[in-house]
Amino acid sequence: MTEMKAPDSARRSERSRRAIYEAALALVGEVGYPKTTVEGIAARAGVGKQTIYRWWPSKAAVLLEAFLDMADQAAEAAGPGGYEIPDTGDLEADLRTVLRATVDEMNTPVYDAPARALAAEGVVNAEVGAQFVERLLEPQLQLYVTRLRAAQEAGQVRSGIDLRIALELFTGPLAHRWLLRTLPLTHEYADQIVDCAVNGLAPRD
Amino acid sequence: MTEMKAPDSARRSERSRRAIYEAALALVGEVGYPKTTVEGIAARAGVGKQTIYRWWPSKAAVLLEAFLDMADQAAEAAGPGGYEIPDTGDLEADLRTVLRATVDEMNTPVYDAPARALAAEGVVNAEVGAQFVERLLEPQLQLYVTRLRAAQEAGQVRSGIDLRIALELFTGPLAHRWLLRTLPLTHEYADQIVDCAVNGLAPRD
Amino acid sequence: MTEMKAPDSARRSERSRRAIYEAALALVGEVGYPKTTVEGIAARAGVGKQTIYRWWPSKAAVLLEAFLDMADQAAEAAGPGGYEIPDTGDLEADLRTVLRATVDEMNTPVYDAPARALAAEGVVNAEVGAQFVERLLEPQLQLYVTRLRAAQEAGQVRSGIDLRIALELFTGPLAHRWLLRTLPLTHEYADQIVDCAVNGLAPRD
Amino acid sequence: MTEMKAPDSARRSERSRRAIYEAALALVGEVGYPKTTVEGIAARAGVGKQTIYRWWPSKAAVLLEAFLDMADQAAEAAGPGGYEIPDTGDLEADLRTVLRATVDEMNTPVYDAPARALAAEGVVNAEVGAQFVERLLEPQLQLYVTRLRAAQEAGQVRSGIDLRIALELFTGPLAHRWLLRTLPLTHEYADQIVDCAVNGLAPRD
DNA sequence: TTATAAGCGAGACGGTACGTCTCGTCTTGGT
DNA sequence: ACCAAGACGAGACGTACCGTCTCGCTTATAA
Numbered sequence: 001m002t003e004m005k006a007p008d009s010a011r012r013s014e015r016s017r018r019a020i021y022e023a024a025l026a027l028v029g030e031v032g033y034p035k036t037t038v039e040g041i042a043a044r045a046g047v048g049k050q051t052i053y054r055w056w057p058s059k060a061a062v063l064l065e066a067f068l069d070m071a072d073q074a075a076e077a078a079g080p081g082g083y084e085i086p087d088t089g090d091l092e093a094d095l096r097t098v099l100r101a102t103v104d105e106m107n108t109p110v111y112d113a114p115a116r117a118l119a120a121e122g123v124v125n126a127e128v129g130a131q132f133v134e135r136l137l138e139p140q141l142q143l144y145v146t147r148l149r150a151a152q153e154a155g156q157v158r159s160g161i162d163l164r165i166a167l168e169l170f171t172g173p174l175a176h177r178w179l180l181r182t183l184p185l186t187h188e189y190a191d192q193i194v195d196c197a198v199n200g201l202a203p204r205d
Numbered sequence: 206m207t208e209m210k211a212p213d214s215a216r217r218s219e220r221s222r223r224a225i226y227e228a229a230l231a232l233v234g235e236v237g238y239p240k241t242t243v244e245g246i247a248a249r250a251g252v253g254k255q256t257i258y259r260w261w262p263s264k265a266a267v268l269l270e271a272f273l274d275m276a277d278q279a280a281e282a283a284g285p286g287g288y289e290i291p292d293t294g295d296l297e298a299d300l301r302t303v304l305r306a307t308v309d310e311m312n313t314p315v316y317d318a319p320a321r322a323l324a325a326e327g328v329v330n331a332e333v334g335a336q337f338v339e340r341l342l343e344p345q346l347q348l349y350v351t352r353l354r355a356a357q358e359a360g361q362v363r364s365g366i367d368l369r370i371a372l373e374l375f376t377g378p379l380a381h382r383w384l385l386r387t388l389p390l391t392h393e394y395a396d397q398i399v400d401c402a403v404n405g406l407a408p409r410d
Numbered sequence: 411m412t413e414m415k416a417p418d419s420a421r422r423s424e425r426s427r428r429a430i431y432e433a434a435l436a437l438v439g440e441v442g443y444p445k446t447t448v449e450g451i452a453a454r455a456g457v458g459k460q461t462i463y464r465w466w467p468s469k470a471a472v473l474l475e476a477f478l479d480m481a482d483q484a485a486e487a488a489g490p491g492g493y494e495i496p497d498t499g500d501l502e503a504d505l506r507t508v509l510r511a512t513v514d515e516m517n518t519p520v521y522d523a524p525a526r527a528l529a530a531e532g533v534v535n536a537e538v539g540a541q542f543v544e545r546l547l548e549p550q551l552q553l554y555v556t557r558l559r560a561a562q563e564a565g566q567v568r569s570g571i572d573l574r575i576a577l578e579l580f581t582g583p584l585a586h587r588w589l590l591r592t593l594p595l596t597h598e599y600a601d602q603i604v605d606c607a608v609n610g611l612a613p614r615d
Numbered sequence: 616m617t618e619m620k621a622p623d624s625a626r627r628s629e630r631s632r633r634a635i636y637e638a639a640l641a642l643v644g645e646v647g648y649p650k651t652t653v654e655g656i657a658a659r660a661g662v663g664k665q666t667i668y669r670w671w672p673s674k675a676a677v678l679l680e681a682f683l684d685m686a687d688q689a690a691e692a693a694g695p696g697g698y699e700i701p702d703t704g705d706l707e708a709d710l711r712t713v714l715r716a717t718v719d720e721m722n723t724p725v726y727d728a729p730a731r732a733l734a735a736e737g738v739v740n741a742e743v744g745a746q747f748v749e750r751l752l753e754p755q756l757q758l759y760v761t762r763l764r765a766a767q768e769a770g771q772v773r774s775g776i777d778l779r780i781a782l783e784l785f786t787g788p789l790a791h792r793w794l795l796r797t798l799p800l801t802h803e804y805a806d807q808i809v810d811c812a813v814n815g816l817a818p819r820d
Numbered sequence: 821t822t823a824t825a826a827g828c829g830a831g832a833c834g835g836t837a838c839g840t841c842t843c844g845t846c847t848t849g850g851t
Numbered sequence: 852a853c854c855a856a857g858a859c860g861a862g863a864c865g866t867a868c869c870g871t872c873t874c875g876c877t878t879a880t881a882a
Contacts, residue, residue: 124237168381169402181338547795572807579787590790626847626857669858
């Protein structure tokens with residue numbers, strides 16, 4: 001049993017952590033994930049390599065935290081409501097709004113590059129994949145569950161439907177196009193997905 | 206000007222190519238994609254490294270061809286019809302059959318490991334991604350287009366719907382769960398997806 | 411201008427110093443000089459690294475002082491006379507006694523390992539070498555000068571001879587064998603060196 | 616049992632070997648042995664690190680071979696006789712010639728720096744020490760044995776004397792001063808050593 | 821008798837070099 | 852000409868120590 005003596009996080013250098021986050025995101029954006037190296041991150045952050053290895057187990061873990069940090073800061077800046085799906089009573093319109101926003105995000109390079117890298121790493125590395133899903137994806141999916149539950153209670157969604165499955169009718173196609181780049185991601189595409197999927201969930205006559 | 210002198214493919218060693226395919230698939234299955242190296246493939250195939258670099262540009266390209274080769278052989282063994290979606294007239298039943306088969310495939314390790322590796326590489330490397338989509342994914346998606354067109358002509362699918370989008374209602378959610386391992390892939394899940402999606406495509410009253 | 415503020419030696423922890431000496435000597439004996447590290451000494455002594463760097467400029471300096479301390483304690487234990495070369499009137503016999511004792515010391519691991527390490531460091535690092543010679547070697551060589559002067563005055567050594575050179579006829583060969591391990595160091599060898607060298611110093615007919 | 620598969624020395628790059636020798640000797644001369652690193656040698660030689668680790672087990676081994684190579688080239692350039700001790704019949708004069716030459720060599724920086732480094736490493740590392748003695752020192756000592764044997768047969772050296780010990784009367788003091796820098800190495804010093812030592816070896820009346 | 825400032829243990833930090841691994845290219849015989 | 856074999860230049864890996872730098876915590880004067 002190799003008892004790892006954990007470093008003392010009270011003494012951790014906040015300055016270094018921030019510099020590492022920034023360097024990691026910048027490098028992934030500039031040279032791509034595979035060419036981003038731990039050495040490169042350390043050099044760019046003006047940090048010793050050991051300072052990275054002391055706090056993270058892998059390049060992917062660094063990037064995941066950097067990305068979460070970026071998302072947290074964005075959420076904070078977005079105002080008190082944070083991120084949630086609007087509820088105007090019109091399910092189709094609300095989901096259109098959200099999916100269009102998601103499409104925009106996926107077309108934004110500073111978001112796209114690291115998110116894509118993390119997703120890819122998670123596909124192949126179960127450990128990272130679990131973290132990616134748990135810390136990044138799942139919170140977002142819960143927003144759909146919440147909104148769809150409201151719709152279900154309002155009678156806009158069939159009562160027998162599992163909402164975890166329902167939400168995948170929206171996010172699944174979007175993620176598919178995003179990850180594999182089969183066809184371009186546009187607002188129109190988002191609208192069409194919402195149209196079909198909402199129809200599929202609607203109560204039968 | 207770097208004049209690339211192409212190797213003479215007539216003189217190519219068939220024995221080596223087969224050995225490389227087998228070694229690549231075996232290693233990806235055994236140690237995972239990131240730990241599979243070109244050196245390792247060469248050593249296992251009893252082949253010089255240059256023989257790999259002469260014919261393929263990257264580890265991912267080797268694996269892609271190896272995987273296509275495996276798929277071709279499976280298709281050949283599957284009989285004269287090859288792969289196509291059945292058309293019994295009942296769209297929902299036909300798609301259930303296909304999605305259940307796909308779920309089974311994704312739960313088969315010898316298929317899962319290399320396919321997952323290729324998808325992940327394609328997510329991050331546009332070059333590989335394009336190849337992956339064009340040579341592996343697109344032919345399968347066309348089968349859906351064909352079946353859905355028949356359904357549309359039979360009045361089971363709304364006429365205004367873009368079939369490229371329609372098909373993603375089925376494959377998107379499936380791919381999502383498969384790649385990110387959010388929840389287990391089961392026949393029941395396939396059925397539920399088909400249920401909702403077919404409903405969404407159906408003509409409105 | 412780097413104003414070096416010297417530490418206050420009055421407040422120095424005696425306990426720490428002793429622990430550092432012991433740790434340094436023990437580690438050099440156990441794992442050898444190159445694998446002995448400042449971190450290792452600190453850990454073994456139960457001491458912070460800074461406590462070493464505060465009082466010594468280098469690993470070699472620590473070991474030198476540790477060794478001198480060990481020698482001092484040995485000398486103290488040896489009785490009031492301390493170390494000196496006996497003078498029975500028989501130069502050859504007296505030197506035989508001393509060289510045999512030196513041979514024994516060199517064959518004692520607790521003496522050999524650190525002494526060898528210090529000598530090696532001194533060979534390559536002039537600073538350490540000077541300290542090694544001045545504080546460790548020179549006092550011992552002076553003992554030879556004293557004894558040989560007595561012999562010279564008694565007419566047993568040619569009058570023209572420089573005693574600094576004379577003594578090297580004894581210590582030089584011994585050191586040579588010890589440091590480079592060309593051949594084993596034995597009492598017989600000591601005797602033969604003394605025989606030849608005393609003969610070489612003797613007045614000519 | 617870790618069976619090391621030895622590299623094929625027939626395919627070795629002569630160009631790289633020479634570049635490594637030159638870089639190693641140059642660096643030791645310029646920055647000293649402790650600051651000479653394997654990485655530095657590789658960089659200066661325009662060579663990958665692995666090319667060094669493939670052929671040598673350590674920095675010291677590289678330097679030893681580089682030094683031997685330098686010595687071989689010098690010997691080759693020195694003419695057909697190579698290195699040997701002259702025999703004019705006058706033992707004292709012949710040894711004076713040789714020891715003066717040795718003193719000169721030890722005062723030559725390009726010789727001194729690497730030789731000193733190797734000797735120091737050999738003092739502390741028995742493996743290296745054995746190589747140093749066997750490949751560098753022993754051949755030179757044998758020259759003394761040869762010359763002293765001739766003198767012994769000519770009746771200029773006592774018949775009972777072990778020549779391996781006799782030679783150390785000359786080389787021991789010299790090495791002592793050289794390695795530990797106790798006092799300067801001069802021709803006069805060499806002469807005095809020869810004077811005393813030859814006298815010590817001479818037959819007794 | 822307290823306060824105050826030093827030394828202390830601990831250990832995180834920016835670095836350098838280690839020795840290993842794999843990359844993609846180049847070279848040498850063998851078939 | 853293609854091949855198996857593998858040496859090569861290059862450079863990232865993750866580890867070990869370097870010497871410096873805070874941290875709180877004794878601990879011993881000097882107010």
